[in-house]
Amino acid sequence: xxxxxxxxxxxxxxxxxxxxxxxxxxxxxxxxxxxxxxxxxxxxxxxxxxxxxxxxxxxxxxxxxxxxxxxxxxxxxxxxxxxxxxxxxxxxxxxxxxxxxxxxxxxxxxxxxxxxxxxxxxxxxxxxxxxxxxxxxxxxxxxxxxxxxxxxxxxxxxxxxxxxxxxxxxxxxxxxxxxxxxxxxxxxxxxxxxxxxxxxxxxxxxxxxxxxxxxxxxxxxxxxxxxxxxxxxxxxxxxxxxxxxxxxxxxxxxxxxxxxxxxxxxxxxxxxxxxxxxxxxxxxxxxxxxxxxxxxxxxxxxxxxxxxxxxxxxxxxxxxxxxxxx
Amino acid sequence: xxxxxxxxxxxxxxxxxxxxxxxxxxxxxxxxxxxxxxxxxxxxxxxxxxxxxxxxxxxxxxxxxxxxxxxxxxxxxxxxxxxxxxxxxxxxxxxxxxxxxxxxxxxxxxxxxxxxxxxxxxxxxxxxxxxxxxxxxxxxxxxxxxxxxxxxxxxxxxxxxxxxxxxxxxxxxxxxxxxxxxxxxxxxxxxxxxxxxxxxxxxxxxxxxxxxxxxxxxxxxxxxxxxxxxxxxxxxxxxxxxxxxxxxxxxxxxxxxxxxxxxxxxxxxxxxxxxxxxxxxxxxxxxxxxxxxxxxxxxxxxxxxxxxxxxxxxxxxxxxxxxxxxxxxxxxxxxxxxxxxxxxxxxxxxxxxxxxxxxxxxxxxxxxxxxxxxxxxxxxxxxxxxxxxxxxxxxxxxxxxxxxxxxxxxxxxxxxxxxxxxxxxxxxxxxxxxxxxxxxxxxxxxxxxxxxxxxxxxxxxxxxxxxxxxxxxxxxxxxxxxxxxxxxxxxx
Numbered sequence: 166x167x168x169x170x171x172x173x174x175x176x177x178x179x180x181x182x183x184x185x186x187x188x189x190x191x192x193x194x195x196x197x198x199x200x201x202x203x204x205x206x207x208x209x210x211x212x213x214x215x216x217x218x219x220x221x222x223x224x225x226x227x228x229x230x231x232x233x234x235x236x237x238x239x240x241x242x243x244x245x246x247x248x249x250x251x252x253x254x255x256x257x258x259x260x261x262x263x264x265x266x267x268x269x270x271x272x273x274x275x276x277x278x279x280x281x282x283x284x285x286x287x288x289x290x291x292x293x294x295x296x297x298x299x300x301x302x303x304x305x306x307x308x309x310x311x312x313x314x315x316x317x318x319x320x321x322x323x324x325x326x327x328x329x330x331x332x333x334x335x336x337x338x339x340x341x342x343x344x345x346x347x348x349x350x351x352x353x354x355x356x357x358x359x360x361x362x363x364x365x366x367x368x369x370x371x372x373x374x375x376x377x378x379x380x381x382x383x384x385x386x387x388x389x390x391x392x393x394x395x396x397x398x399x400x401x402x403x404x405x406x407x408x409x410x411x412x413x414x415x416x417x418x419x420x421x422x423x424x425x426x427x428x429x430x431x432x433x434x435x436x437x438x439x440x441x442x443x444x445x446x447x448x449x450x451x452x453x454x455x456x457x458x459x460x461x462x463x464x465x466x467x468x469x470x471x472x473x474x475x476x477x478x479x480x481x482x483x484x485x486x487x488x489x490x491x
Numbered sequence: 492x493x494x495x496x497x498x499x500x501x502x503x504x505x506x507x508x509x510x511x512x513x514x515x516x517x518x519x520x521x522x523x524x525x526x527x528x529x530x531x532x533x534x535x536x537x538x539x540x541x542x543x544x545x546x547x548x549x550x551x552x553x554x555x556x557x558x559x560x561x562x563x564x565x566x567x568x569x570x571x572x573x574x575x576x577x578x579x580x581x582x583x584x585x586x587x588x589x590x591x592x593x594x595x596x597x598x599x600x601x602x603x604x605x606x607x608x609x610x611x612x613x614x615x616x617x618x619x620x621x622x623x624x625x626x627x628x629x630x631x632x633x634x635x636x637x638x639x640x641x642x643x644x645x646x647x648x649x650x651x652x653x654x655x656x657x658x659x660x661x662x663x664x665x666x667x668x669x670x671x672x673x674x675x676x677x678x679x680x681x682x683x684x685x686x687x688x689x690x691x692x693x694x695x696x697x698x699x700x701x702x703x704x705x706x707x708x709x710x711x712x713x714x715x716x717x718x719x720x721x722x723x724x725x726x727x728x729x730x731x732x733x734x735x736x737x738x739x740x741x742x743x744x745x746x747x748x749x750x751x752x753x754x755x756x757x758x759x760x761x762x763x764x765x766x767x768x769x770x771x772x773x774x775x776x777x778x779x780x781x782x783x784x785x786x787x788x789x790x791x792x793x794x795x796x797x798x799x800x801x802x803x804x805x806x807x808x809x810x811x812x813x814x815x816x817x818x819x820x821x822x823x824x825x826x827x828x829x830x831x832x833x834x835x836x837x838x839x840x841x842x843x844x845x846x847x848x849x850x851x852x853x854x855x856x857x858x859x860x861x862x863x864x865x866x867x868x869x870x871x872x873x874x875x876x877x878x879x880x881x882x883x884x885x886x887x888x889x890x891x892x893x894x895x896x897x898x899x900x901x902x903x904x905x906x907x908x909x910x911x912x913x914x915x916x917x918x919x920x921x922x923x924x925x926x927x928x929x930x931x932x933x934x935x936x937x938x939x940x941x942x943x944x945x946x947x948x949x950x951x952x953x954x955x956x957x958x959x960x961x962x963x964x965x966x967x968x969x970x971x972x973x974x975x976x977x978x979x980x981x982x983x
Contacts, residue, residue: 174593201512204604206592250605291600291607342609345593345601385614393616421703449706468606479617491701 167352173315174344176322177207177283179352181245183322184329185215188243191329194221194230195247195283204249205285205344227257234280235264243279243329250341251286252295258303265334266309278334281325286314287378287428288475289342291468298465299429304336305406305438312405313359314338314377319350320403327359338405340378360404362412368396371422371485374413374439376402379426379476386481397485405435413439414446421452422488426476431459453491456484497576500549501557501569506604507536507543515563516570517542525553533571534560551575567591567602700727708732713739762857773919777833777954781914782963786971787935789945794977798871807875811947812850812904815927816874818973819902820846820867821983826966829923830899833956840957849901849918850878852885853908860918861890862898902927912948922954923963925970947974 171179185191193208193215199222202209212220223230227248234244248254254261261282268278288297304312311333315321321339328335357363365380366387375383380401387397398416402408417423423443425436436457443455458476466474507514517535521527532544554572558564592602600608657663663671698715700708704727708715713732720727759767791814799809807813823830823846831842848866852859861884863869863877884890901924903915912928928948935944951967958966972979 172593290603290605290609292603292605296605345609388614389616448702451702453701472610478614482616 168349169352170347171318171322171350172345172347173318173321173339174205174207176318176350177325177339178209178211180322180325181208182211182214184245184326185211185219187326188329190241191243191245192219192221192237193245193247194223194234196223196225196230196249196253198222198247203247205341207283207285207339207344208247227253227255228260231257231260231265231280231282234282235260235268235278238278238280239268239276243281245281245283245325245329248282248284250292250296251284251298251300254282254284254300257282261304261310261334261336262307266307269333270309277332279329279332280334281328281331281337282335283325283337283339285341285344286338287340287342288465288468288471289378291471293468294465297468297471299427299460301336301338301405301427302429302434305435310334310336310406311360312336312338313403314340314405315403316340316343316375316377316380316401317346318348319356320401322350322352323355324359324403327355331359338377343378343381346381360407360409362400362402362404362409364398364412364416365401366397366399368398368420370395370397370420371424371488372398372400372413372416372420373424373426373481373485374400374402375426376405376435377428379428382476382478383426383481386478386485389478390482390485395485395489408435408439408442410439410442410446414443417443417447418450421450422485422491423447423451423455424458424481424484424488425455426458426481426484428460428475430462431457432462434459453488456488458484497574499554500551500573500575502533502548502571502573503567503569504536504564505545506566507545511566513563513565516558516560518560519556520544521547521553521556521571523553523555527551527553527573536564547573549573549575565591566604567594698727699725704729704732711736762854762859766858769919770916773917776919777917777922778956779914779917779952780955780958780960780963781950781952782960782967783912784949784951784967784971786947786949786974787937787944788930788947788974789937791974791977792930792945803870803872804875807872808879809875811906811927811930812902813871813875813878814977815904815925815970815974816848816850816866816878816902817871817980818970819900819925820848820874821973821980822966822969823867823900825969825983826962828962829953829958829966831922831957832899832920833922833954843899845899847897847899849898849921850881851901851903851915851918852882854885854888856888859885859890859895860898860901861885861894862901864897900924906930906947912950914950915952917952917954922957923966924952925967926950926952949974 181193185193193211195203195208197204198208199212199217199220202211208220212222230246230248234246237244248257265278265280265282268276284300286301287299290297301312301314304310311331313324313328313335315324315338325337328337366384368387373383373387380399383397383399387399390397398420400413400416413423423440425439427435429435431437434457436459440455440457444451458480460474460476463474465471504514514536517537519534520532521534527533527547528550529548530546533547535542535544551573554574556571558568558570564570592604594602596602596608598607599611601611602608658671661671662669662673698718699720700715705715707729708727711732713735715727718727718731718735719725721731722728788811792811795809795811795814798804827842827844830846831840834841845865846867847862847864849860849862852861861881863874863881866874866877869877881894884894898918898921900921901918903924904927905913906927906929909929913926915924915926917924926949928950930945930947932943933946934941935946936942937944949967949971951963951970953963969983973983
C-alpha cells in the first residue's frame with residue numbers, strides 16, 4: 166500500500182517507467198525525450214535507465230515518428246509517441262488518420278495497432294503559436310481511434326499504463342497547464358476503467374461536463390456556485406472517444422440542465438456531439454437546452470490574449486446562469 | 492522609480508535554445524565592479540546547438556560572478572548578481588522567468604521551457620453587471636463569454652507581401668469573380684434583403700413549451716395548442732397544463748343546466764356552512780363515544796300533567812324536554828366533569844361551575860343550538876319559560892349570536908321527529924350531548940309482568956378525551972334514574 170503525492174508530470178513519468186518495466190516491447194519515441202527528458206520532463210531519466218533503443222530521440226518529423234510507430238506496432242511493439250506540442254501533431258495526421266486508425270479494420274483484425282500518441286494539449290502557459298491547441302475533435306471524429314484526456318495525477322499514472330496496455334490506438338491528451346497540479350496517487354489501486362466518465366462533485370441543479378484542463382475550471386466554478394446557493398454536479402468525462410455518457414444522462418435526468426465545457430473552439434467541438442446525444446436521450450428531462458462553453462471560433466490567440474480566450478470560471482457560471490434562467 | 496540604495500538582482504541562466512537543460516559558460520565578458528547596460532553582453536555560453544552571447548537584462552554594477560568560466564550550468568541557475576540600485580531596473584517582462592521547470596516563476600506562474608508558464612488562478616467569480624439577465628432565448632454566442640462585440644479597428648498597414656492583393660479596402664477581382672472583403676460585405680447586405688417569399692406552410696408556429704412540459708401534457712392528453720402560456724415569452728408551464736386539466740375535470744359552470752332536470756344545486760352558505768364546519772371540526776377533533784339507555788318514563792309523564800296543573804307553571808309547556816333538561820341539570824351537579832371543555836392551546840380541561848344548556852333546534856334555516864345561560868340556577872318554571880322563549884326565537888330565525896355561543900352541554904330532541912334516538916355529534920367546545928328520542932308506548936316488563944309503558948331512548952355522546960366510559964355511564968344512568976322515578980330528584 167503506497168500513496169504518493171505527485172504532479173501530473175511526475176505521475177506520467179512514473180507510469181511510463183512502470184509500463185516499460187512491465188513490458189519490454191514498450192518503446193518511447195519523440196523529440197528531445199531522451200537526453201533532455203522532454204520539454205516538460207515527462208520522460209525524465211527514462212533514456213538513462215532503459216537505453217537509447219527504447220527511449221528514442223527522433224528527428225523533428227512527426228509523420229516519421231508516427232509512421233515508424235505503425236511499423237513497430239505491426240512487428241509486435243507497443244510504441245508510445247510523444248508529440249512535443251499539440252500544434253505539432255498536424256504533420257502526423259496523415260499517418261494517424263490513414264494508417265493508425267485503419268490498420269486494424271483494413272487487416273480484418275489481424276493487425277492491431279497498440280500505439281499511444283501522447284500530446285500535451287490546450288493553452289494557458291503563455292506559449293507561442295502552435296503550442297496551445299486543442300485538437301481532440303479531429304481525432305474523436307476519426308473512427309478507429311480512441312481519445313482520452315486526463316485531468317489529475319492518479320488518472321495520469323494509471324491511464325498511461327492502461328493506454329499502453331490497450332490493443333487499440335489511443336490519442337492520449339495531457340493537460341499541459343495542469344502538469345504541475347499535485348494530488349495523492351494510490352500506486353496500488355487502479356482508479357477504474359480508462360474509458361469511463363466519473364462524477365467528481367455531486368450536485369442537483371446543473372450537470373457540468375469537462376475533461377482535461379477544464380475539469381479544474383469546472384470544479385472551481387462549482388465551488389463558486391455553491392457560494393451562490395447553486396449545486397453543480399461536475400463530471401470528468403476522461404474519455405473523449407468513446408464517450409461514456411450513460412452516467413451523465415442519469416445525472417441530466419435529475420438536474421434537467423447540462424453545460425459542456427472545453428477549451429477547443431465551440432463550433433463542431435465535443436460539446437456539439439455531447440449536446441446532441443443528451444438531447445436525443447434526455448429530451449423530456451431537459452429544462453434548458455444543453456449549453457456549450459468553449460473557445461472562440463478563432464485561431465488560438467497570442468498568449469497575451471489567451472486568458473480572454475480560455476473558458477474560465479466566469480464563462481462556466483454565465484452558462485449556468487443561462488441554463489437556470491429557462 | 493529611483494533607487495538611492497543598492498538593489499541586487501540575480502540573473503538566471505535562460506534557455507537559450509529551445510528546450511535545453513544546461514549550457515556551459517565559455518567566458519565572462521564583464522568583471523566584478525563593471526558598469527553594465529541593458530543588452531550589454533555578459534558572457535558567452537555554449538549549448539548543444541551553438542555558442543551565444545547572453546545580453547544583460549539589467550543596467551547596473553556587477554556585484555558577483557556566481558559561476559566560473561568553463562562550468563556547465565543548469566538552466567535556471569543564477570549566474571551573476573548585478574546591483575541595479577544606481578541605475579534603472581529593466582522594464583517589467585524583460586526579466587527572464589526561467590526558474591527550474593515546474594518551479595515558481597514571477598507573476599504567480601509556473602516555470603516552463605516554452606511560454607510564460609501557467610498561472611495559478613483563484614476560484615472566485617468576477618462581479619457581474621446585473622444579477623438577472625433577460626429571459627430571452629439564448630444568444631447565439633459560441634464563446635458564451637462576455638467579450639465586447641465591436642468591430643476591430645481597421646488595419647491601416649500595407650499588405651504584408653507586395654504580391655498580396657489588398658482585400659480590405661479595394662475591390663478585388665479574381666478571374667470573372669469579385670472577391671475581397673468589400674464584395675463579401677456587399678453580398679451579405681444583399682442577403683439581408685427579403686429573399687423570395689416562402690410559400691405559406693400549412694402549420695402555424697408550434698406552442699412554446701419545454702420538453703418535460705410537452706411530455707407531461709402529452710401523457711395527460713392536454714393539447715398545448717389550446718393553452719396560452721404564462722411563462723417567460725409566452726412559454727407554457729407545467730402549472731398551465733395543470734390548470735387546463737383542473738378546468739377539464741371540474742364541470743364547467745354551464746354543466747348544471749345539462750343535468751339540471753334531476754339535480755338541484757344549492758350554494759353552501761350561512762347556517763349550513765357554519766353547521767358543516769362545526770360538525771367537521773368536532774367530529775375530527777374530539778373522539779366521540781355514544782352510549783344508549785332505554786328508560787320507562789311512565790311516572791315522569793304522569794308527573795308532567797300534575798306539574799302542568801300547578802299555578803307556577805300556568806301557561807308554560809311542560810313537555811318531555813323540560814323534564815329531561817331538569818334531569819340533565821341535576822345529574823351535571825353530581826358529575827361536573829361532563830360540563831367541561833378541552834383547551835388544546837393551554838393543555839387544560841376547563842370545568843365549568845355554571846351550565847349554559849344548549850338546545851338543538853330545527854329551524855327553516857337549519858340547525859341552530861341556542862343555549863339557556865346559567866340554566867342550573869333556574870327554578871323549573873323559569874327554565875320552562877326560558878326553553879319556550881329560546882325555541883320560539885330560534886324558529887323565528889331571530890336567535891342572537893350571543894345566545895349561540897358559550898354553551899356547556901347540549902340536549903337534542905330528535906324525538907319530536909318520531910325517531911327512537913341517534914348518535915349526536917358534540918357541539919364544539921362541549922364534552923357531552925344528550926339525544927332524546929320519541930316517547931313511545933311499548934311492551935315493557937313492569938313489576939314482573941309485560942305491561943304497556945311509556946318508554947324513551949336516550950343517547951349520550953361524550954368527548955372521550957375528558958369523559959371516560961365509567962363517568963359517561965354514571966351520568967347517563969343518573970339521568971335515566973331521574974326520568975324513571977322523578978322522586979330520585981329529592982336525593983340529588
